[in-house]
Amino acid sequence: MSLFLTYVVSGIATGCTFALVATGFVVIYRVSRVVNFAQGVFAVIAGMVASSLLTRNLPHGPAEVLAVAVAALAGLAVGAIAIGRPGTPPLASLIITLGLGIGSYAVIILIWGDQPVSYSGLPGLARLEGISIQLQFLLVVAVTAITFALLSLFFDHTYPGKALTACSSNPYAARLVGIDVRRMGLVAFALGGALGGLAGVLITPLQPVSFDSDVGIAINGFAAAIFGGLLRPGTALVGALVLGVAEALVAGYYRASFESGVALVIMLGLMVWRASRGAIAEEPE
Amino acid sequence: MRALRGRPPTFWMGVVVALVSLVVPVALNDSQLTVYVFIGLSVIVVAGLSLLMGFAGQISLGQAAFYAIGAYTAALLTRALGVPPLVSLAAATAFTAGVAVVVGLPLLRLRGHYLAFATLAFQLIVLSVIGEARGLTGGDTGMPGIPTLSIGPLAIQGQYRAFVYAYVTWVLVVGVLLFNRNLVRSRPGRGLRALATSEAGALAAGVPVARYKLQVFALSAAYAGLAGGVYAFFVSYIAPGSFPVLLSIQFLIMATVGGLGSVWGSAVGAVVVYLLVQVLQSVGTGPGLPPQLPAILSYAVYGLVLVLVMTFLPQGLVPALQARVAARRQVSALEAQARGQLD
Numbered sequence: 001m002s003l004f005l006t007y008v009v010s011g012i013a014t015g016c017t018f019a020l021v022a023t024g025f026v027v028i029y030r031v032s033r034v035v036n037f038a039q040g041v042f043a044v045i046a047g048m049v050a051s052s053l054l055t056r057n058l059p060h061g062p063a064e065v066l067a068v069a070v071a072a073l074a075g076l077a078v079g080a081i082a083i084g085r086p087g088t089p090p091l092a093s094l095i096i097t098l099g100l101g102i103g104s105y106a107v108i109i110l111i112w113g114d115q116p117v118s119y120s121g122l123p124g125l126a127r128l129e130g131i132s133i134q135l136q137f138l139l140v141v142a143v144t145a146i147t148f149a150l151l152s153l154f155f156d157h158t159y160p161g162k163a164l165t166a167c168s169s170n171p172y173a174a175r176l177v178g179i180d181v182r183r184m185g186l187v188a189f190a191l192g193g194a195l196g197g198l199a200g201v202l203i204t205p206l207q208p209v210s211f212d213s214d215v216g217i218a219i220n221g222f223a224a225a226i227f228g229g230l231l232r233p234g235t236a237l238v239g240a241l242v243l244g245v246a247e248a249l250v251a252g253y254y255r256a257s258f259e260s261g262v263a264l265v266i267m268l269g270l271m272v273w274r275a276s277r278g279a280i281a282e283e284p285e
Numbered sequence: 286m287r288a289l290r291g292r293p294p295t296f297w298m299g300v301v302v303a304l305v306s307l308v309v310p311v312a313l314n315d316s317q318l319t320v321y322v323f324i325g326l327s328v329i330v331v332a333g334l335s336l337l338m339g340f341a342g343q344i345s346l347g348q349a350a351f352y353a354i355g356a357y358t359a360a361l362l363t364r365a366l367g368v369p370p371l372v373s374l375a376a377a378t379a380f381t382a383g384v385a386v387v388v389g390l391p392l393l394r395l396r397g398h399y400l401a402f403a404t405l406a407f408q409l410i411v412l413s414v415i416g417e418a419r420g421l422t423g424g425d426t427g428m429p430g431i432p433t434l435s436i437g438p439l440a441i442q443g444q445y446r447a448f449v450y451a452y453v454t455w456v457l458v459v460g461v462l463l464f465n466r467n468l469v470r471s472r473p474g475r476g477l478r479a480l481a482t483s484e485a486g487a488l489a490a491g492v493p494v495a496r497y498k499l500q501v502f503a504l505s506a507a508y509a510g511l512a513g514g515v516y517a518f519f520v521s522y523i524a525p526g527s528f529p530v531l532l533s534i535q536f537l538i539m540a541t542v543g544g545l546g547s548v549w550g551s552a553v554g555a556v557v558v559y560l561l562v563q564v565l566q567s568v569g570t571g572p573g574l575p576p577q578l579p580a581i582l583s584y585a586v587y588g589l590v591l592v593l594v595m596t597f598l599p600q601g602l603v604p605a606l607q608a609r610v611a612a613r614r615q616v617s618a619l620e621a622q623a624r625g626q627l628d
Contacts, residue, residue: 035398085596091344094398095541096595098346102534103588106581114577215530219409222402261413264406268392271403275394 002131007252008245013137013206015244016144020199021221022236023151024192028079029230030168031181031188034093038078038101039221040214041108042196046071047204048108051117068197074104075193079186086182101214108211116213121205140202147198148237164188168231196221216260220247223267229274295607299549303459310451318447320563322519325454327555329461329512331539332548333505336465338537339546340477341501342484343393347404348536350411351506353528355381355513357415357422360431360523370434374514381510382503389502393495408533412525427524434518450519457515458552461508465548468504473497481546531587538587541594544601553603562586 021039028036050067054060078100082093121136155161166174167184175181199217203209209217220243227239243263251259310321334348355377362373392403416425423429434441434453441449468474479487480494488494517523535558543554562583569579598605 035401037401081592081596088596089599091397092595092599094344094401095537096592098534098537099588099591099595101588102531102584103592106585106588109577109581109584114580215405219402219406226399258413261410264410268403268406271395271399272391275399276391 002129003252005129005131006133007248009131009133009137011245011248012241013140013244014248015224015241016140017199017203017206018220018224018244019144019237019240020147020195020202021217022224022240023148023233024075024195024199025221025225026228026230026233026236027164027195028188028192029225031164032079032083032093032185033090034082034097035090035222035230036078036082036189036192037094037098037218038104038214039192039196040216040218041101041104042071042074042193043200043203043217044108044209044211044214045074045104046197046200047209048112048117050201051119051204052112054119064201067201068194071197071200072190072194075196076186076190078193079189082189083182083185105211112211114211116208116210118204118208121202136202136205140206143198143202147195148233151233160187219260219267220263223263223270226267226270226274295549302552307455310448310455313451315447318451320559321451322447322454322515324556324559325451325458326512326516327536327539327559328458328552330509330536331543331551331555332461332465333508334536335540335543335545335547335551335554336468336477337501337505338540339544340469340474340481341498342396342481343498343502344397344401344537345404345502345505346401346530346533346537347406347408347411348505348509349528349530349532350404350408351381351385351509352513352516352532353411353415353523353525354384354506355510356517356523356528357428357513358510359514360428360517361421363432363518364428364430369436370432370518371436374434374511374518377514378507378511381513382507385503385506386499389499393498393502405530405533408528408530412528415525423524425525427522427526429522431517431521431523433521434515450515454515457511461511462548462552465551469548473500477501478546534587538591542590542602544604547601547603547607550601550603554601557602558590561590 021043024039024042025036028034028039046067049070050063053063053066058066078097081100082088082096088096122134122139124135125132126135126138127133153161155165163174163179164184164187166177166179167181171181174184199221200209203217221240224240224243225236227242228235243266246266247259247262250262310318313321330348330352334345337343337345358380359370359373359377362368362376363370368376388407392400392407395403415422418424432440433446434450441453469478476487476492477497479490479492480497484494516527520527539554539558540551541554542558543550543552565582565586566579569582594601600608
């Protein structure tokens, strides 16, 4: 039983990082209708930046905040290139973000090399119900909870947040009331970058990241995001927790190498099931 | 002779390119011949992917999975069961197409980015299955000692091995491209073009959209399977690492550069991208240069090419050139007409 609880707790923690990546996908997709293939890259960049800053003796806290800011800038840059030219169809934008993701490998290897990096997170263990939990897990869960609370305040109670929601529900009407839809798209990309970066600084102490870790991170985030049809952050959070726990259980009880297979199979099954119900059949091209 | 008169200049260009590529292997050394074969195999895969993306409007980020399935099927049949290589090659092609049909039935209900992620997931699953099935495939360490291609007692080996493989590849490339050209001009090809413009419109006009999409998916997989089979016989050692996700993306880049749905564009795209990366790799591997430089250069090129082509030449190189030539012709025709009116 305690083994089971350990798996569940670590699953919830990984699920929280998936949720942050998934929300990044959702925020960007809602406003710009672009699925950002470079979403995993933000996490990798933030992890790398944080680790560099920490080795230069910057304390924990400022290092992570700076790293998230860099990721937000990276998000802004990706957005500017992907939706900068008006009239770029979403599928072209998808391929552009894919290109930016691959191109970023070059930059990452150039700066940080091709070896995985990591740094120590919050040290220590907490004891709960007879099992010991890494404090870093609790930190991940707490940060995710706070982020989701802030996001919900932002989207429901501030003008920029409401403008973003307006752009996602009807871009044309949003333009009529004077919202710059393209600028809002860029804001969404920056926010998506920051969320990806946040996931990155939280993941890196748990599992080292290297330049090509982004594919795995993006796949898990995307799988979680489609629980909510790429539109609802709340459902994406639920999906991410389910995914994280399922992966931890499979890795714990069955075989670690099947861990990533869980996300893939759940994702495929979910997409096909939704498509067969016509939920995502119509895709504006 | 009359049949040749009045052929468009593109026809003659095709003939010239075919003849040149037929002569070129004579002047190449073994390592250059290897590049020649790899380019040819890429052309075959890209020809299928370009049809799939350009005509069926479906994006695939998992084309290297079909390449891997073809390679492993051909290798297993010949190495473990002693099936004659040519039969294995045909079986690998057919089996890969069959897998595509089974996978495509559910997956092709998806579109756009959903299909992109689904095909990517498919490739990751295929790679992990190959890695796990150690008894059959040798797992992550790979499968060495795959026999070479042979017809009866005649095996491709010895001094002229790469040379003969170059011609085998040439024949396959020409066959695939001609098949594509005829397919595009046939009745199903017209249906596919309608499908590429507007799926709803094509459906309304009586094009069996779902069936055509599945067939193009299967055809593109069959090409990839065929190329994969030849690859296995040629290099005689395959491992899951030979078919990374990056390979799928490389195929995608080649198809995009050449122009989606352009038959000759797939050949141009594959050759241009492959040679570009080869040149950069050889530039990047000098003495005193950092060991990661070739990797950095190729990632940078892949990224730059994808972004630039999608931003400025979304229809691809060859269609853009064709459009420019056509526009210039139109202009000179108009000029001639105007001059005629002045006189």
